[in-house]
Amino acid sequence: MEGEQTLPVLPWLKRLFTVDDNVLSDQFTLQPPEDSQNGGSSSGSSPVSDTGSTQPENSGEGTSGQDVDAASDAEAGQPEAPQSGEPDFYTSPDDSTGAPTGAPADPVLRAQSHSRKPIPMKELVLQAEQRREGNGDASAPESFAEHPGSHGGTNKEAIPKQIEHVKEKLQKTFHMPMNKDVVIREFTIGMPGQWKAIAVFVDGLCDKNVTNLHVLQPLMLLAHIGEDKEGVQNRFDTVHDTLLPGNQIDKKDKWSDMTSGILTGSTAVFIDGVNRGLIIDTKGWEHRTVGLAQTEPVVRGAHDSFTENLRANTGLVRSRLRSEHLVTEMIPLGKLGQTDIAVMHIEGLTNKSLVAEVKRRLTAIDVDFIPDSGLVEQFIEDSPTTWVPQLMSTERPDRVAHMLTEGHVAIFVGHNPFVLTVPVVFWSLMQTPEDAYIKFPFGTFLRLLRWLALVTAVLMPAFYIAVTNYHPEMIPTDLLLAIAGSREKVPFPAIVEILLMEFSIELIREAGIRIPSVIGPTIGLVGALIIGQAAVQAGVVSPLLVIVIAVTALASFTVPNYNLSFTVRVSRFLFLVVAVMFGFYGMALLLTVIGVKLSVHKSFGVPFLSPVVPSSDSSPDVFVRGPSYRMNQRPAYLLTQQSWRQQPVTRPWSKGTQQGMDAKKNKASKRGQK
């Protein structure tokens, strides 16, 4: 009750003792596609009809080892809207204690809740107070959408007819004349000028040549307007249909649509006497051209990467994946400044519940501004407290195109060069496109090397500490004496040495990002000399430790995924701590705990360690890279609408294939004879 003070209880501890079935309930679990037959898309055409071997499978049956959370989250991800007038709680008439039962207040969770759970009286009173406040004062944070004078105003505002009113409204909306970015160009349409009009654009966002040559010039100089016999409304259609040569012109009725168009770099045209407007695509701000991939370079493979332009990015993917079934849905996010989020998937292939879940999580983001895909990632990932990345962020268009064909969903966040793809499994984070582009034995070699590097990067310093402190018997005697000799002069314990060196490496890594490229190599050389050689000669660290740290740093740089490399960097310290306290015993326990955590973790409904655990059918592309001609089926854990992506026999001309097929025929004939 009010005024009563309770002891603060840690949330995780409280949850431990809460008698609640849904303590560990999943937010979302990927469900098998509803229609797994050919032509599952609404258009009726199959996206993979060219293969001729489409053998859709009911994914729920074929994989006997696949865990399925059968009863929970059977919906397609769309939350039920709370019914109007339905209270958040109800009191059971037979409940003698008077304790009411209730559903979760969150409408999203309410749709997924299958049980009425008892809530304490305190919470009930709090809910009642919040409802009273909500009816009166604004309890929710102030939203720019409802703020008077905000951009666009409300969605229902119409466009004024009089051109003077339009100009006034523009000045009020864009805070002019204080705001110098927005330009209002008044002119008359036609020779001789008959219709007054206004062109509005943002200086710096639009291509002025396009505005001058393809908007103003046709309207001002090249248009011959006769007598306005058919009325004012005809002006609008005349301008749209015959005078403006732009390839993308939209007619708009609402003021908010016009302002949104202006803010995206288009030119808006208002005509006197018409309560509608035209938005002509004239986007053309300065942006970086397509360049090399900064974080995912390869030797064999494409070198282009995404850039700071949404349409350029979607174009890079479309230029590779030329399919009429590739769909891009736009979701604008942000109340103060809108950011266009493009959700790309292949209609008829991608699991519909996955697409719906992605859109559900995106539309739930209610913020002022989204500057980067990293923020979107934090908003929509399953578990923000888990250290491993739960979405793949990549700057490679070829990778996005390939993942779309596998059944993933791509999320482009505004003009950001990193594109998110969901869902992700742990094994994908250690793969690079180059593994597929080179011959499969070498691709396998690279992957195995990378796995070894991952283990080295996470465990090597901890291993060194554990061996030197707790298990010296593992080291051969000569080596042990050499290590002991080298450490004789060092005044610090091994853990202090390692922490000093690790700190130095982290400093170098962080500083290396911001060092000007002119002096970067010099600083690197100085840093290596000072930290490496001088520290050893001064007796601050032992030589073997320098080698350990250097190898660890090199190994951590082989991790292809940038987000995963942070996980590696931080986990390394965790293992160091347990190794120095408990040796191999502590490391083994921590490894097991991490393994369990990862095994139950999910990324958009897909278990994070699929297809290993839970085991499911998969092409040979998990730990190692198999031959491309055996990648016949899409990953089963994605539960795509079409599971086959290539013919089982893609090398019919090959001698080996012929021999194999002959052998199969002989076997079949022998069985038939028997």
Add this chain to the structure above:
Amino acid sequence: MSQEEAKSKVGAKELVAMLTLFTSVNVFLNYPQIVARSAMEAAWMEPIGSGILTIVLFLVVEWLLSKYFPGLDIVEVAKETFGSFAATLVAIIFGVYFVSMTASIMRQFMENVMTSVLPGTPISVIGLLFIVSIGYIAYHGLEGIARTAYFVLPILIIGILGICLLTMNWWEPSELFPFWGTGVSQIALGSLRYSSIFANVLLLTIIYPSAHDPKALRKVGVTSIALSALLLSGFCAAYGMVFPAVEAGNVLFPLYQLARMVYLGHFVQNLESVLIFMWVTAAVIKMAITLWAAAYLFNGGFRWPTFRPAIPVLGVSCFALSLVPSNVLEAEKWQEIYLLSWGWIIVFGLPLAIVVMGSILKTRKRGKLRHA
């Protein structure tokens, strides 16, 4: 049963891994020592005998469950057959057995860690780390345990086989003769007496509703029992070839001692420390299974809405119970006398009795209905 556990389903491969690991972990404990004392040179036969017996009983129980009690676990079968009170009693018996097993294993592993890794660390600290890890894993339920077991099993198999093969230079095949050791009757008696390590029958009756495909359970059970028996037998054979029969029955930590014998040159020696990763991981998973099973059984018997709040409680109880024996010898003695020698009654006898009696009663009921 709670909604969460009613919904969790585990695939066949994960179940095989879990059940195999559950039994094979005994290779890290004093089981090889016990069977060596029991059968001497024929110690490797006892796991096979126990395995065959377990397979037969498993098939019987599985057949009865699938025919008469589809989708029910042992507590629900007892409830349906004998009523709620009997179901609670059955749950308590099984739960206490699993708690005892957890405590016993925990004590042995704690002593093992103290001896081999952390001689200066208090046993309570080691136990605390154990119980926190076990509790965390058990808290994630059967899915988490089974998936982790699937990961760990290959490492376990490679480790056991590796130890066996790396000591090939110490093998003396003549140590396996006389072939029948202490005699066929003693071997049979030992197989029966120490067959409680194969708790697959009991575990089957508990996890039956959680299997993704109940029809595959037969294959799961037979595969896991056979694999466990082969692993145990293979290790006992290698152990028997390295250490003489009398000496083999006196070694405290057989696998550790066998690992210490590895010497293949200057750099391949003293690998027992590397094995720590393997047996600590395997031990933690085994104890997570037993802790989870205890919580699950108590949950079913007392009709709690969920089992998770019981895990910390039971964990602390197991930890406290593990510290009751004054030393490791007493702990192993208690385990051998009480759990291993008489555990077959609980692991085989009680589930079999419940399921058989339940089937008979159900058959009679059906007969009465037909006549009516």
